Amino acid sequence: MTQRQIEVATSDGIASAHLFGDAGAAAGVILYMDAFGPRAALFGMAERLADEGYAVLVPDLFYRFGTYGPFDAATAFSTPETATQLRSMIGGTTQAMTAEDTGFFLAALRQAGATGPIAAVGYCMGGSRALTAAGTYPDDIVAAASFHGGNLASEAADSPHLLAGKIRARVYVGTAGVDGSFPPEQSNRFVDTFRRAEVDFTLENYVGMAHGWCVPDHSVYQVRGAERHWRRLTALLAETLKAD
Structure with missing residues (x-):
């Protein structure tokens, strides 16, 4: 299994990205990072997906801020200086920005040889980006998964649930049992909207888990x-990316 760092030219600059997988992997996965940015923990997760036979791209969604970090996921939000920096970077990287960037990420996967179906997978802030990607690129993305994603059905104008009518991908949402960024009122709104839009989706509640439980x-x-x-994730990808 190979790993290499590449540069993805976007409308706003150059996004660094890491590409995992052996040459010839026809199906691809975009792994949208959590708030702490690309790092060893996410790269290990990407390698695990690549071992399933996919080309996996992990882009830096914060590339507009230049050099930063690395952030310690265990302490970053409990340290005032890094907490302020992270909140500024999250707020300054809008859904619209990532949605536009995703067109370039898809092209990078295609250029790398992933000519087959594509999935979008995200964690924390990346969970909402994965769903937004599925609604923005319905002809390209056949599966989307969000794990401990926040604000998936908020009252914001760019809330991902508002794109339900455009999504043709199969969707999986895994939510922490108690998560202030995705409270019960949002999950109810999400389910109602996705059912009415006739999206093929699953929302699963991981009782006892806290926001961030997936990332090592x-x-x-x-x-x-x-x-x-x-x-859950490997089953979703096998059924959508490897389907005959």
Whole structure:
């Protein structure tokens, strides 16, 4: 399995990205980062997906801010200086920006040889980006998964649930049992909207898990919950990216 760093030219500059997978992988996955940026923990997750036979792209969504970090996922939000920096970067990287960038990410995967179906997978802030990508590029993205994604059905004008009518991908949402960024009122709105739009989706509640439980370097990482997420994710990808 190979790994290489590439540069993806976008409308706003050059986004650094890491590409995983052996040459000849026809199906691709865009892995949208959590708030702490591309790092070893996410690269390990990308390698695990690449081992399933996919070309996996992990782009830096914060590239507009230049050099930053690395951030310690276990302490970044408990340290005032890095917490302020992270909140500024999250707020300054809009859904619209990532949606536009995704067109270039898709092209990068195609150029790398992923000529088959594509999936979008995201964690934390990346979860909402994965769903937005599915609604923005319905002809390209056949599966989308969000794990501990926040604000998936908020009252914001760019909330991902508002794109439900455009999504043709199969969607999986894994939510932490208690998560202030995706409270019950949002999950109810999400389910109602996606059912009315006739989206093929699953929303699963991981009872006992906290926001961030899937990512190994997070302070609330939980092995059993993470392995459950891997079973769900690999099944989704096998059924959509490897379907005959």
